[in-house]
Amino acid sequence: MRINRFDLATMGPADQERLMRRAEVDIEAVDADVRRIVDDVRRGGDQALAELAERFDGVRLDPGALAAGPDEFARAEREIPPELAAAMEKAVARVRRHHEAQLPPATWMIEPTPGVMTGERVTPIESVGLYVPRGKGAFPSVMMMLAVPAVLAGVETIVVCTPPGPDGSVDAASLVMARMCGVTSVMKAGGAQAIAALAYGTATVPRVRKIVGPGNPYVAAAKRLVYGVVDPGLPAGPSESIVLCDETADPVLAAHEVIVEAEHGPDSAALVVTSSPALADAIAKVMVDLVAELPSPRREFCEKVFSGYGGIVVTPDLTASIAFVNRYAPEHLRVLVSDPFSVLNKIRNAGEVLLGENASIPYGNFTLGVNAILPTGGHAKSYSGVSVHDFLKRSSFCYVTPEGARTVGDVAVALAEYEGFPAHARAARFAMDRSAESH
Template sequence: MTLQVNRYHLESLSGAERRVLMQRVRADYRSVEADVRAIVGDVRERGDAGLLAQTARLDGVTLSPAALKVTDEEFEAAEAAVSPAVRDALVSAIANIRHHHEAQLPASSWMQEVRPGVLVGERWTPITSVGLYVPRGKGSFPSVMTMLCAPAVIAAVPEVAVCTPPGPDGSVDAASLVAAALCGVRTIYKMGGAQAIAAFAYGTESVRRVEKIVGPGNEYVSTAKRLVYGEVDPGLPAGPSESVVLCDGAADPEIAARELLVEAEHGSNSAALLVTHSVALADAVEKLLPDLVDALPEQRREYCTAVLSGYGGIVLTTDLAASVRFVNEYAPEHLRVLVTNPFELLPKLDNAGEVLLGENTSIPFGNFAVGVNAILPTGGTARSQSCVGTIDFMKRSSFAYVSDEGVAEVGPTAVTLATYEGFPAHAAAAQFVVDRAAARTRAAEG
């Protein structure tokens, strides 16, 4: 087959060309905002009636209020439908996910004395309720279910609910139900899209409102999250899949070529870049790609073809240091590192959702099996955002205690700054405590 693969020589690009290279597909909020605003408004105003009407209109599935929530019988049917091999794979993956995410748990509290008699600290507590969004647009994703449910349960969130779009027959993917049950989550609603985000944000007669929504979705889901911000914490933004395969000259070209196609097969709007300073490696990878792409099923072949000539391709740099600088600027969702000494390079790789080191650590291992979370920041947001983890389902509260001794240490500071900023009630309240503590101290000293 004829396969066009973009090739960029980084140092020769103009500023405008470099900006084009850095671009990825982002949710087109403006094109869908009017639609999404109407959907959200319908659910907010009419509750179940709006939710079910939008589900019928957009998903082609007619449900009753009683059928919105997955029943115990449906969980039992899913257990019977899933093969032992798939169930065993889910059990293995969840065990690894739990190990990784349990290690993320912070100490429940800490405290220190910053001045004599002045104690300050913080407490970590779970968010009261969360809604997990598991998409079903281009397939079924039990792996996403595991990546969301396991850390929420580990964080001890009291109320964990999942929404996922129903299939044409009104059912939820069997493996996804088994995955949720194995994680300890059994509240699952058959709803998706903007209407599901609205239901979680505002609540309906059948769907309880939540405090935070976590999980990836399409531009309708992303836009709905933006619109309900303030009613609910919409969580990490997540767009189309993206990857960078970072190589030196010693990398195996076939591994690099195969890894390049992993995220490319998600959809035509994905991004997949090989970044290397080795022309020989780039040539070898490009030579392998046509046969590898041609071996894929038609739809995946079309996706990869579109990506390699669209938001993907090969980026040639002058040396490994220049490759690292580009990676940090690009801030990919998935970063696959195929270099001679990957652990020596790791401290220099600052911006990536995940970093997969060495020839054996395939991107699918991260997506499904090793335990790291595969719900990752996209579109360059890895410069400031993190992968989903246990603390996404928790919150910090600071606390302080000041003894009579400590009042003398911090009280005058508070009075002075409150006065300077023009808050007389602040200053008076602080001064009252200062005076009372001083009086008790004088009385104790006799």
């Protein structure tokens, strides 16, 4: 197996920029195809969804039966092993506890100046679409990470889109997870066509105000395309991670961790970043053995990643390693250094930061309670991971007494006149004079 090795000190600006781009190249390459898919769904609705499912998923679906019915939910509950159901319940409880702590007060108000009350009211978005991918596996954990905060936020209409399996059914564990979280509207639609259906609506799939969830380059491209029609949520594309190591890191532990996100698919990105060439050598040796033990197709995915968007980056020192992390802005950052909390304060850009030897990436993905739906492609520089805040909106409100109107009126008149808005100035002056008369 070939593992990319990058010596940061000898890389030119162009080479470093290519390393930063990751699967964004793949997303740009599918734009034209995605545009046609979105147009097909916009014109053809459920019929187009069924045709595209047959084309891309090899599944024949009845255009009138795209929603998972009660019998499918019941069958799913019978199919999954009891031990899996128990694990899912524990995971949901932890994720719910973490996200409950994020809930803001429904209303707050202050008096910034006498006679003026200002505040905000927080309300849920009326309808959201949750996208749960399936192409390279089934992901009930993604269902959980999206559904729990949406339900906690109080969203009235929650619609899940997820690709059907070979037999046309929704993954059983994902259906059970949806119901555990309080969601029962699950549609058999995946890829760019699912994003289009949620954005424009069909006879079966309700049109929503916002779409949240990760996906492949086709999904990411579709989200870009429907921006303006619907809020496409945070950019969550192919998986990515950095394992940041100093010379004290255990190479076996580091190798295990860097392979985690790589096995998601060939478009993933997974890097070890260290200032120790000796540690880099040791990690690479272990990686070869660990990847060789994986079953197909996960083995092939990892081999593609570590010769593609992944590998090992060797830097001059820990400071340079941290600077690289901040520039890369990874989805998952695993910190294996002697004093992890000293590094935490220096990390500005990362979807999540997993500190120390025991905070394994899979723990964060499944059971710690933190959300694992995180910004990718460098977007952690300006986006946060999914939370209840993704499903809420804020409305400012204010109330002014006659005394307050006399206090703030002159300021409004002065600024309106300076900016050339005579109607603004006249209305402000009228309100101010009227309040004086009422007093």
